Amino acid sequence: MSETSFAEKARDTDALDGSHPVYTFGRPVTDRRQLLTKSLWIGIWLVFLTAPVNDLVRAERETWATVLGALGLTAFVACYLTLVFRYTTKVLDWRAVYASFAAQFTLAVVLALGFGSNWLGLFVYVSVSVGAVLPLRRAAWAIPGVTGVMILVGLRTDSLQDVLGNLAVLNLLVGFAMTGVRQLVRTTIQLRQARATVAQLAANEERLRLARDLHDLLGHSLSLITLKSELAGRMLPANPDGAAKQVADIEQVSRQALVDVRAAVSGYRRRTLAGELAGARTALSAAGIEALVPLEAPQTLPDEEGEAALAWALREAVTNVVRHSGAQHCTVAFTARQTLAGPRLELRVEDDGVGGAAAAGNGLTGLAERVAAVGGDLETGSAGRRGFRLAVRVPLPGAAVGSPS
Template sequence: MTEDELPRECRAENAIRVGQPPRNRAEAMRKLVWILPWLIFLGAPVRDLTSGGHPAAVTAAGWLALVTFTGVYLALVFRNMGRPFSGRSVAVLVVFLGTLAVVLSLTLGYAWIGLFVYVSVTCGATLPIRAAYWAIGLNSLAMVSVGLSESKFDWSLVLVVVLLGFAMTGVKQLVRTTIELRKARATVAQLAANEERLRLARDLHDLLGHSLSLITLKSELAGRMLPGRPDKAAQQVADIEQVSRQALVDVREAVTGYRRPRLSAELAGAQVALTAAGIAADVPDEPDLAGVPEESESALAWALREAVTNVVRHSGAGRCTVEVLQRQTLDGHMLELAVEDNGSGGTGKGPGNGLTGLTERLEKAGGTLEAGRTRSGFRLVARVPAGFSPAVGSGA
């Protein structure tokens, strides 16, 4: 699994994608469950209709109006999470909800005044910020005007209406910021990929341009020498072989450098992967790797990738801590990676292919691997030679 595939897989398992439409029925249900608790304010209208205090015709009309009000409210708020209505449609539907709340409260009684809460929430969630402020204020005034006709009007409900409306404007701003950050991250990733392609193209040109030009020139010379001077042509062919071999070595070294994982990049990827999987992550910033051999850094980066993959896929953990330390041991100065979680540690059927391969990789780099369960979860410790012994700053 690549470092790009892991975060994408984790995101696919998240409960709610902020600011995006649901991709399947399960995500639609999760978003709907997030909305349904707000329907608690409909309890009073429902009790009013079921109490038998209205004629049958009025009760039937009340049920129809209540279902219509609830359907319009859910359609506005639910669609606003992904594919919102047009601005004009939103304005018309908000006015419709406000009008219906006023009519029902005046005709059916004080029990229906809670409908203004949903009008306020809809204003904050769907209207532009400035329009939402005005709409929430007007909705609150309308509720006060209707409520003053009742001696038992609860003024605290005004505070609820105002605060919920403005809270929804804040939620909408947060969703908008999240969407913008997601787009910005995608743009940065695309720019980074383009820059990497350009760098690869430049490096390949620098590596192969001279070699291929020399091979072409010597091939032409060998072709001209073949009829009368085969010994000279053979020398040119030998030179071509030597240049080709050197070019192949250069390309392999370049490709190896591109494919070698870096510990700093893996630490950043681990933070993203763990967070996306809903795991509380404590990951250090970029460590000081001055003087650490590339082979050691690469082996430790592979160890971190494998450990995080296991935590996300198999552990069921809710917390994961990553540490990178330099220690002076009996085997010399070592760079140590420790990954500890509070999960189950997997199936418990012995080390898998990932840990076995990781052990072999670390041994080739002169390092070691320790992995096993602890009282609170699972811990993996990988050590590789740091390449030097600093005078200060090493761990115990």
């Protein structure tokens, strides 16, 4: 498999992770649309600010107190957004993080003490910030600590039952829920990095294998051509017939080298069932179709031509399901069958779309010709009431290529 193929697979895999022009989980934003999506997601949690905002607007206070409260609330929200926007995925400067935490926590305590129980919801944002940014060990004691301080502040104006029932339990649940989200974000990032590393290592391995194959194929031939060319050059003035024989040998060796290179390149380009199965899972999942696809190809496979025919059939069938069927479910299965013509491997692709017994188009016609060329047969029809079924059977090793059963 070439390096380009691995790049295509990496793009397909990212598509499954949600790597569209919107904000992706665990990945920094890169454009305005992603920024807007992330802002809306974070903005949903600002609902807990309705109580302090209403208190600022409706409570009868001195003007200076209202202004200070508004400034303090603005600074608190700025600290919160700084933490969740910049430090959820990676922390480069822990001093800035702890300074933001200190400022956020201090503002929550001062504002709740100064303006009353309507401002206790600010502690929820402190717990969210702790769970989203701090490591799990530190968050495990910091969240209960923040909740404890909130209870102490709330007891100035409310009873213990009211404080526990209204916000204390919620504060704990939201804080620890964010620690789970944080771990999920970190795991997603590590998985994406590991996947990219594996793809790069596999591409490097394929590059090395291609270099070894080309060296094995062409090294001897080119060396022989060089030696015979030098020999023909020395023989040409005195022995033209011998030089002509060397030139004929050079032509024969070069033709054989060309045949070997073409065979090697065709081997790199041929379709395999393992690769097409992976592509089928990717395509069906990206299209929102529930797919039942084998994780691996069958242990017993046809020869290269037969496997390539099955791979092309699988690709064509999955493409039709994704583009035309409108299906919700798709099933791919392999079955080894014993027929009058010998053992055969059957590929069956079924969906529950609107295909029915459709007429054969150019794709199916070409596919039938490709399957017939390797001694196999193709069958299409309805799958259940509405779906479409495609079955392809090709000979297995040891089968006599003849008319299909």
